[in-house]
Amino acid sequence: MLENKIALVTGASSGLGYQFALTLAAQGAAVAVAARSTDKLAKLVAEIESRGGKAMAFAFDAADPAAPDALIAAVAERMGVPDILINNAGISLPARAHKATLDDFEQTMAVNVRAPWRLSQLCAARWIDAGTGGCIVNISSMLSTRVAKGVSLYTMSKAAIRHLTAGHALEWAKYGIRVNALCPGYIRTSINDAFWETEQGKAELAKLPRPRVGEPKDLESALLFLVDPRSQFVNGEALTVDDAQSWAI
Numbered sequence: 001m002l003e004n005k006i007a008l009v010t011g012a013s014s015g016l017g018y019q020f021a022l023t024l025a026a027q028g029a030a031v032a033v034a035a036r037s038t039d040k041l042a043k044l045v046a047e048i049e050s051r052g053g054k055a056m057a058f059a060f061d062a063a064d065p066a067a068p069d070a071l072i073a074a075v076a077e078r079m080g081v082p083d084i085l086i087n088n089a090g091i092s093l094p095a096r097a098h099k100a101t102l103d104d105f106e107q108t109m110a111v112n113v114r115a116p117w118r119l120s121q122l123c124a125a126r127w128i129d130a131g132t133g134g135c136i137v138n139i140s141s142m143l144s145t146r147v148a149k150g151v152s153l154y155t156m157s158k159a160a161i162r163h164l165t166a167g168h169a170l171e172w173a174k175y176g177i178r179v180n181a182l183c184p185g186y187i188r189t190s191i192n193d194a195f196w197e198t199e200q201g202k203a204e205l206a207k208l209p210r211p212r213v214g215e216p217k218d219l220e221s222a223l224l225f226l227v228d229p230r231s232q233f234v235n236g237e238a239l240t241v242d243d244a245q246s247w248a249i
Protein backbone atom coordinates (compact mmCIF):
# COMPACT_ATOMS: atom_id res chain seq x y z
CA MET A 1 0.00 0.00 0.00
CA LEU A 2 2.89 2.42 0.72
CA GLU A 3 5.42 1.41 -1.93
CA ASN A 4 7.51 4.40 -3.07
CA LYS A 5 6.50 6.38 0.03
CA ILE A 6 8.87 7.72 2.64
CA ALA A 7 7.53 7.86 6.19
CA LEU A 8 9.09 9.67 9.15
CA VAL A 9 8.27 8.39 12.64
CA THR A 10 9.46 10.35 15.70
CA GLY A 11 10.00 8.65 19.05
CA ALA A 12 10.50 5.35 17.24
CA SER A 13 12.94 3.86 19.76
CA SER A 14 10.20 2.27 21.89
CA GLY A 15 6.51 1.67 22.40
CA LEU A 16 4.03 2.89 19.82
CA GLY A 17 6.60 4.55 17.56
CA TYR A 18 8.61 1.32 17.27
CA GLN A 19 5.47 -0.58 16.25
CA PHE A 20 4.32 2.18 13.86
CA ALA A 21 7.68 2.01 12.06
CA LEU A 22 7.40 -1.78 11.67
CA THR A 23 3.81 -1.44 10.42
CA LEU A 24 4.64 1.22 7.81
CA ALA A 25 7.73 -0.66 6.62
CA ALA A 26 5.66 -3.84 6.21
CA GLN A 27 3.44 -1.88 3.81
CA GLY A 28 6.44 -0.98 1.65
CA ALA A 29 7.32 2.48 2.97
CA ALA A 30 10.95 3.45 3.46
CA VAL A 31 10.94 4.58 7.08
CA ALA A 32 13.02 7.33 8.68
CA VAL A 33 13.08 6.53 12.39
CA ALA A 34 14.00 9.33 14.76
CA ALA A 35 14.73 9.42 18.50
CA ARG A 36 17.39 10.45 20.99
CA SER A 37 18.79 6.93 21.37
CA THR A 38 20.34 5.84 18.10
CA ASP A 39 21.37 2.52 19.72
CA LYS A 40 17.75 1.49 20.07
CA LEU A 41 17.03 2.78 16.57
CA ALA A 42 19.83 0.61 15.17
CA LYS A 43 17.98 -2.46 16.50
CA LEU A 44 14.75 -1.26 14.84
CA VAL A 45 16.49 -0.62 11.52
CA ALA A 46 18.04 -4.10 11.65
CA GLU A 47 14.62 -5.64 12.40
CA ILE A 48 12.98 -3.81 9.48
CA GLU A 49 15.83 -4.78 7.13
CA SER A 50 15.68 -8.42 8.25
CA ARG A 51 12.05 -8.44 7.11
CA GLY A 52 13.02 -7.06 3.71
CA GLY A 53 12.07 -3.43 4.46
CA LYS A 54 13.94 -0.15 4.26
CA ALA A 55 14.77 2.15 7.19
CA MET A 56 17.33 4.73 8.31
CA ALA A 57 17.98 6.11 11.80
CA PHE A 58 18.18 9.80 12.71
CA ALA A 59 19.22 11.34 16.04
CA PHE A 60 16.49 13.73 17.18
CA ASP A 61 15.84 15.47 20.48
CA ALA A 62 12.37 16.96 20.28
CA ALA A 63 13.10 19.23 23.24
CA ASP A 64 15.69 21.13 21.17
CA PRO A 65 13.97 23.97 19.25
CA ALA A 66 16.42 23.61 16.35
CA ALA A 67 16.00 19.84 16.02
CA PRO A 68 12.93 19.70 13.72
CA ASP A 69 14.64 21.81 11.04
CA ALA A 70 17.78 19.69 11.23
CA LEU A 71 15.79 16.44 11.11
CA ILE A 72 13.77 17.34 8.02
CA ALA A 73 16.91 18.55 6.25
CA ALA A 74 18.76 15.33 7.12
CA VAL A 75 15.91 13.03 6.04
CA ALA A 76 15.46 14.98 2.79
CA GLU A 77 19.16 14.66 2.05
CA ARG A 78 19.60 10.98 2.92
CA MET A 79 16.23 9.53 1.86
CA GLY A 80 14.10 12.23 0.22
CA VAL A 81 11.32 14.47 1.56
CA PRO A 82 8.96 12.37 3.71
CA ASP A 83 5.48 11.78 2.27
CA ILE A 84 4.10 10.70 5.64
CA LEU A 85 4.90 12.26 9.01
CA ILE A 86 3.98 10.45 12.22
CA ASN A 87 4.35 12.86 15.16
CA ASN A 88 4.63 10.24 17.87
CA ALA A 89 7.39 11.31 20.31
CA GLY A 90 5.80 12.34 23.58
CA ILE A 91 6.42 12.59 27.31
CA SER A 92 4.32 12.56 30.44
CA LEU A 93 5.83 14.14 33.55
CA PRO A 94 3.40 13.24 36.30
CA ALA A 95 2.99 15.80 39.09
CA ARG A 96 0.11 16.98 41.19
CA ALA A 97 -1.21 20.17 39.61
CA HIS A 98 0.15 22.41 42.38
CA LYS A 99 3.59 20.72 42.27
CA ALA A 100 4.36 20.87 38.54
CA THR A 101 7.35 23.08 37.75
CA LEU A 102 8.04 25.64 35.05
CA ASP A 103 10.50 23.16 33.57
CA ASP A 104 7.80 20.44 33.49
CA PHE A 105 5.54 22.84 31.61
CA GLU A 106 8.20 23.86 29.11
CA GLN A 107 9.45 20.32 28.45
CA THR A 108 5.93 19.00 27.96
CA MET A 109 4.99 21.70 25.51
CA ALA A 110 8.33 21.49 23.68
CA VAL A 111 8.18 17.74 23.05
CA ASN A 112 4.42 17.16 22.76
CA VAL A 113 3.40 20.32 20.90
CA ARG A 114 6.21 22.54 19.61
CA ALA A 115 8.20 19.80 17.84
CA PRO A 116 5.15 18.28 16.08
CA TRP A 117 3.98 21.76 15.10
CA ARG A 118 7.35 22.67 13.56
CA LEU A 119 7.84 19.29 11.83
CA SER A 120 4.35 19.60 10.34
CA GLN A 121 5.01 23.11 9.12
CA LEU A 122 8.34 22.13 7.55
CA CYS A 123 6.84 19.14 5.71
CA ALA A 124 3.79 21.09 4.59
CA ALA A 125 5.92 23.90 3.18
CA ARG A 126 7.86 21.40 1.06
CA TRP A 127 4.68 19.60 -0.04
CA ILE A 128 3.03 22.89 -1.01
CA ASP A 129 6.09 24.01 -3.01
CA ALA A 130 6.31 20.65 -4.81
CA GLY A 131 2.54 20.27 -5.28
CA THR A 132 2.69 16.70 -4.01
CA GLY A 133 0.29 16.65 -1.07
CA GLY A 134 1.21 14.70 2.05
CA CYS A 135 -0.10 13.00 5.15
CA ILE A 136 0.40 13.78 8.83
CA VAL A 137 -0.74 11.70 11.79
CA ASN A 138 -0.41 13.32 15.21
CA ILE A 139 -0.46 10.95 18.17
CA SER A 140 -2.80 12.61 20.63
CA SER A 141 -4.66 10.61 23.30
CA MET A 142 -8.08 9.72 24.61
CA LEU A 143 -6.92 12.12 27.35
CA SER A 144 -7.25 15.02 24.89
CA THR A 145 -10.93 15.41 25.71
CA ARG A 146 -10.82 13.98 29.23
CA VAL A 147 -8.50 14.61 32.17
CA ALA A 148 -6.86 12.48 34.86
CA LYS A 149 -5.42 13.53 38.20
CA GLY A 150 -1.65 14.02 38.26
CA VAL A 151 -1.17 14.54 34.52
CA SER A 152 -2.76 17.94 33.84
CA LEU A 153 0.19 19.20 31.75
CA TYR A 154 0.11 16.03 29.65
CA THR A 155 -3.63 16.22 29.02
CA MET A 156 -3.33 19.92 28.15
CA SER A 157 -0.63 19.11 25.57
CA LYS A 158 -2.70 16.30 24.02
CA ALA A 159 -5.70 18.63 23.68
CA ALA A 160 -3.41 21.19 22.03
CA ILE A 161 -2.08 18.75 19.44
CA ARG A 162 -5.60 17.50 18.73
CA HIS A 163 -6.75 21.04 18.01
CA LEU A 164 -3.64 21.87 15.98
CA THR A 165 -4.51 18.86 13.83
CA ALA A 166 -7.83 20.41 12.84
CA GLY A 167 -6.34 23.86 12.26
CA HIS A 168 -3.66 22.47 9.96
CA ALA A 169 -6.16 20.30 8.07
CA LEU A 170 -8.37 23.32 7.51
CA GLU A 171 -5.57 25.38 5.96
CA TRP A 172 -3.78 22.63 4.05
CA ALA A 173 -6.64 20.53 2.60
CA LYS A 174 -6.55 22.57 -0.59
CA TYR A 175 -2.96 21.44 -1.14
CA GLY A 176 -3.89 17.75 -0.83
CA ILE A 177 -2.39 17.56 2.64
CA ARG A 178 -4.26 15.45 5.17
CA VAL A 179 -3.74 15.92 8.90
CA ASN A 180 -5.40 13.56 11.36
CA ALA A 181 -4.95 12.67 15.02
CA LEU A 182 -4.85 9.17 16.46
CA CYS A 183 -6.07 9.14 20.06
CA PRO A 184 -5.10 5.90 21.81
CA GLY A 185 -6.45 4.70 25.12
CA TYR A 186 -4.17 3.07 27.69
CA ILE A 187 -1.56 0.99 25.86
CA ARG A 188 1.21 -1.05 27.47
CA THR A 189 4.39 1.01 26.91
CA SER A 190 7.08 2.55 29.10
CA ILE A 191 5.19 5.87 29.34
CA ASN A 192 2.74 4.14 31.68
CA ASP A 193 5.08 1.97 33.81
CA ALA A 194 5.31 4.38 36.73
CA PHE A 195 1.70 5.54 36.30
CA TRP A 196 0.22 2.08 36.89
CA GLU A 197 1.95 2.04 40.29
CA THR A 198 0.29 5.26 41.46
CA GLU A 199 -3.07 5.42 43.24
CA GLN A 200 -4.47 7.23 40.20
CA GLY A 201 -3.06 4.61 37.84
CA LYS A 202 -4.51 1.76 39.90
CA ALA A 203 -7.88 3.53 39.96
CA GLU A 204 -7.78 3.95 36.17
CA LEU A 205 -6.94 0.27 35.61
CA ALA A 206 -9.81 -0.80 37.85
CA LYS A 207 -12.25 1.13 35.65
CA LEU A 208 -11.30 -0.44 32.28
CA PRO A 209 -14.41 -1.80 30.56
CA ARG A 210 -12.48 -4.90 29.46
CA PRO A 211 -9.83 -5.79 32.02
CA ARG A 212 -6.82 -5.31 29.78
CA VAL A 213 -4.81 -2.37 28.50
CA GLY A 214 -4.00 -2.26 24.81
CA GLU A 215 -0.84 -3.46 23.08
CA PRO A 216 0.92 -1.27 20.46
CA LYS A 217 -0.28 -3.70 17.76
CA ASP A 218 -3.90 -2.83 18.67
CA LEU A 219 -3.36 0.54 16.92
CA GLU A 220 -2.05 -0.92 13.67
CA SER A 221 -5.29 -0.97 11.66
CA ALA A 222 -6.21 2.58 12.72
CA LEU A 223 -2.80 3.90 11.67
CA LEU A 224 -3.07 2.16 8.30
CA PHE A 225 -6.56 3.57 7.77
CA LEU A 226 -5.28 7.11 8.36
CA VAL A 227 -2.22 6.81 6.07
CA ASP A 228 -4.03 4.84 3.35
CA PRO A 229 -3.99 6.87 0.10
CA ARG A 230 -7.63 5.76 -0.33
CA SER A 231 -8.56 7.76 2.82
CA GLN A 232 -8.36 11.01 0.83
CA PHE A 233 -11.54 12.42 2.38
CA VAL A 234 -10.48 11.66 5.96
CA ASN A 235 -9.00 14.95 7.10
CA GLY A 236 -8.97 16.98 10.32
CA GLU A 237 -10.32 13.94 12.18
CA ALA A 238 -9.39 12.63 15.62
CA LEU A 239 -9.76 8.86 15.73
CA THR A 240 -10.06 7.41 19.22
CA VAL A 241 -8.90 3.80 19.58
CA ASP A 242 -9.41 2.83 23.19
CA ASP A 243 -11.67 -0.21 23.59
CA ALA A 244 -14.33 2.15 25.05
CA GLN A 245 -12.00 3.18 27.89
CA SER A 246 -12.80 6.87 27.53
CA TRP A 247 -16.44 6.14 28.35
CA ALA A 248 -15.34 4.55 31.61
CA ILE A 249 -12.75 6.94 33.04
Ligand SMILES: NC(=O)c1ccc[n+]([C@@H]2O[C@H](COP(=O)([O-])OP(=O)(O)OC[C@H]3O[C@@H](n4cnc5c(N)ncnc54)[C@H](O)[C@@H]3O)[C@@H](O)[C@H]2O)c1
Pocket residue numbers: 010011012013014015016017034035036037060061062063088089090091111139140141142183184185186187188189190191192
Ligand atom coordinates in the same frame (compact mmCIF):
# COMPACT_ATOMS: atom_id res chain seq x y z
N1 LIG B 1 0.90 4.32 25.86
C1 LIG B 1 -0.27 4.92 25.98
O1 LIG B 1 -1.13 4.50 26.75
C2 LIG B 1 -0.56 6.14 25.18
C3 LIG B 1 -1.87 6.55 25.07
C4 LIG B 1 -2.17 7.69 24.33
C5 LIG B 1 -1.17 8.37 23.70
N2 LIG B 1 0.11 7.96 23.81
C6 LIG B 1 1.14 8.72 23.11
O2 LIG B 1 1.86 7.86 22.28
C7 LIG B 1 3.14 8.43 22.01
C8 LIG B 1 4.21 7.37 22.19
O3 LIG B 1 4.30 7.03 23.56
P1 LIG B 1 4.50 5.54 24.07
O4 LIG B 1 3.29 5.14 24.78
O5 LIG B 1 5.00 4.69 22.98
O6 LIG B 1 5.61 5.74 25.19
P2 LIG B 1 7.18 5.53 25.14
O7 LIG B 1 7.71 6.24 26.32
O8 LIG B 1 7.52 4.10 24.95
O9 LIG B 1 7.59 6.27 23.81
C9 LIG B 1 7.78 7.65 23.72
C10 LIG B 1 8.77 7.90 22.65
O10 LIG B 1 9.01 9.30 22.57
C11 LIG B 1 10.39 9.48 22.59
N3 LIG B 1 10.77 10.77 23.15
C12 LIG B 1 10.50 11.25 24.38
N4 LIG B 1 11.09 12.44 24.54
C13 LIG B 1 11.75 12.69 23.39
C14 LIG B 1 12.57 13.73 22.93
N5 LIG B 1 12.89 14.78 23.73
N6 LIG B 1 13.06 13.67 21.68
C15 LIG B 1 12.80 12.63 20.88
N7 LIG B 1 12.05 11.59 21.26
C16 LIG B 1 11.54 11.63 22.49
C17 LIG B 1 10.94 8.35 23.44
O11 LIG B 1 12.30 8.15 23.21
C18 LIG B 1 10.10 7.21 22.94
O12 LIG B 1 10.63 6.67 21.75
C19 LIG B 1 3.27 9.62 22.95
O13 LIG B 1 3.00 10.81 22.25
C20 LIG B 1 2.17 9.36 23.98
O14 LIG B 1 1.71 10.53 24.57
C21 LIG B 1 0.44 6.84 24.53
Ligand SMILES: O=C(O)[C@H](O)[C@@H](O)[C@H](O)[C@H](O)CO
Pocket residue numbers: 092094140141142143151154184185186187191192195
Ligand atom coordinates in the same frame (compact mmCIF):
# COMPACT_ATOMS: atom_id res chain seq x y z
O1 LIG C 1 -3.55 7.58 27.68
C1 LIG C 1 -2.52 8.24 27.56
O2 LIG C 1 -2.44 9.27 26.91
C2 LIG C 1 -1.27 7.79 28.27
O3 LIG C 1 -1.41 6.46 28.66
C3 LIG C 1 -1.06 8.69 29.46
O4 LIG C 1 -2.28 8.99 30.01
C4 LIG C 1 -0.24 8.17 30.58
O5 LIG C 1 -0.89 7.03 31.11
C5 LIG C 1 -0.13 9.18 31.69
O6 LIG C 1 0.32 10.36 31.16
C6 LIG C 1 0.73 8.69 32.82
O7 LIG C 1 2.07 8.64 32.45
